[in-house]
Amino acid sequence: MSRNFLSRDGLGVFPRTCIAVAAASLIWLPSATFAQERAGVSVAQIAGPNIQHQLQHVLNHAVSHSKPNPGAALLAISTLKVRDEGDQPVTLLVVGTHSQSDNAAVFRNTPFGIASITKIMVAALTFIYSERGLLDLDAPVLSLAGDNDWLLQHVSNEKFRGNLETLTLRDLLAHRSGLPDYWDGEAFLAKWREAKDKKWNPGELIDWAGRQAPDCAPRSCFNYADTNYVIVGLALERLTGRKLHEQLRKEIFKPLQMRCSWMFFEEPAPQGCAEPTHSYEGDLDVTDNRMQSADWSGGGVYSTLEDQLKLLRGIFDGELISRESLADMQRWGESDLGEEIVYGLGLYKAKAGPGMTLIGHTGIHNAFSFLWVEQNVLITGSLNQSNNQGLKQLVFPVVRVLRDGGGYVEHSH
Template sequence: MRRSVAWALVLLTVAGTAASATARRGTTAAEALQPALNAVVASGTPGALVLVEDGTSRMQVESGLAELRGGVPLRAGDRFRAGSITKTFVAVVVLQLVREGRLSLDDTLERRLPGFVPNGRRVTIRQLLAHTSGLSDYVADERFLRLTASAPRRHWSPRELVRRAERMGPTGSPGETFAYASTNYVLLGLVVERVTGTTIGEQLRSRIFAPLGLRGTDFVPDAWTGGRYVHGYVPSVHDGIVGSLATARDRSDASASWAWAAGALVSTASDLSRFFGALLGGQLLPPRLVELMRPAPSRRYGLGLAAFETPCGRAVGHTGNLLGTVSAAWSTADGRRRVVAMTNSYPLSAAADTAFRRLLDAAFCRR
């Protein structure tokens, strides 16, 4: 399960049935990407999709199934859990509050959440956004992950999640080193709620979803029921070997409360692309704050955006996985070229992991 933490930053066949695939007609780009997409499904995931936009053209390709039971085909517009891509959305809300003068990047946790965490006087909003707070990641606790699997409908409060991290002890001194931790964004969600007097879900909807017209996007921290959506599957793992889909568990109806502000977003490929285009194009924040979000040339992470090295240069964006779904949103620094990809099985086998990364590289680098 440690791989789930790594997949937040790096890239990172249905039994008895040939993978079905459809592409938007008349697009040679789609035809060129179809083999790479099919390879992800053939490596052992139910389905996969990819969207590519570059300002002048738009292409979507999908392959395989959204749900194994009943053989429901995957469609390009289907909704799925976006996992840690949620963090970029939450970072935008925090930085909008900074722009409005309601928060400062140098505010301490002790000021905004008095008595909430030990050493809160030394941890700042900037450090939480950049994952340099020194706080441990509760998701790295194997015992905690076993609890979420054994009690999938249990509701976890944000305070419980932070307490889990505290019991693990610090990873270092605040501001000292980068250590990715969902704990940081759970705390940022609590800060937003304390400053605004409303929920993080309401802030996301009023500040981002509604203004950008993201009709397929919502904040869903509890079990997701009703409507059409991509089901996420968790294969068994024995001695590091990922099992087949025949024994995989459907986790799509489990609670995502344990991810909360760090990962409970539900979205579509189209909505995620629109969001990153708007963000990097300056529609959500002034240029100085967008620049802070982008990782510096020598860094892997900025204030809510990660960097990814590709064969054709650096991409910025975020990746994530949650409840059997893996997703990635990559963009050029100016937001003009964007790629969103998703596959609905996790952990990925070595072959599937390689195939998904190749799909992303092929989609991002194709001109």
């Protein structure tokens, strides 16, 4: 089972290669226009019966490609600005059952693993602290807490240690540290597969990554790696003296009233929340496997459709971070994630076609949370199965349906 970005975050199943970018020629592309400055489509345009029919067709088609075990598919679509409708998704569609072993229905409040969408939250948390003057995104990460033993004690490879000396939080959030991903280490993967009931701690993850040599010098290549976000998570814990899941709850979940979001394996689910839907990686049900704790700050949060809409509004409508911070998160640089995809800090931008620019993130089990930039529409959901191409099979077709007013039909192959 590959754990690289392209399979882990719903873009496909192609091998990931590191793209080299000379520091002097690093391309920062202009950030997107702020979402709150556009009117966007209306509720009526999204909720029309023809649109609903076509969206259901697209969702059914995507599920048919989720083999061998299709997970429950969830899809929510809403306008960025919510007024009289209340905080409700304009469109909510579900297909499938809670798991392959029972026929329990899934609902709008059914939690699911959002995996690497967690990176949006970790990046936002970092910017919240930056706005308060608690940290400098451009200072060496080793200087944040007064000493460097908290990180270097986990690193045995000298070249890896060399990279750490000049790395900043910005480098890590942008995946430009040059550090290897612990998921790419064959020895780690063998241990991870073997120890299905093991609860991983962040230091162990850095220990495994720290045995490998860097992929490149700092800021000279893009290399998507959960290692980067684990280091950020450890740095924030060191800085605040609080566990990362406690920080997420205090600074993001509570302010945005994300009532059924939590860091799996680190804390219990909030009271009153439904049982999570099951997630599959091929034919393996990974929902209750403690091995998934190895995602941590790179992808360890469970959430709901409603909470994901709240997160997107908090990011793009100014409730959680400032306009300046959002612009910084959207300082796009080249990536190796696919055609028309550029990465910022915890967000990436994908161009699906004319008038179809998406900003957000995806996760291993084909979870997705995006702002459709041109129309101020939020799209979130999951296929709960890693054996698929969520962007191509679901997200892009959904946007085409909305763009074309229901005239687009995704044909079976």
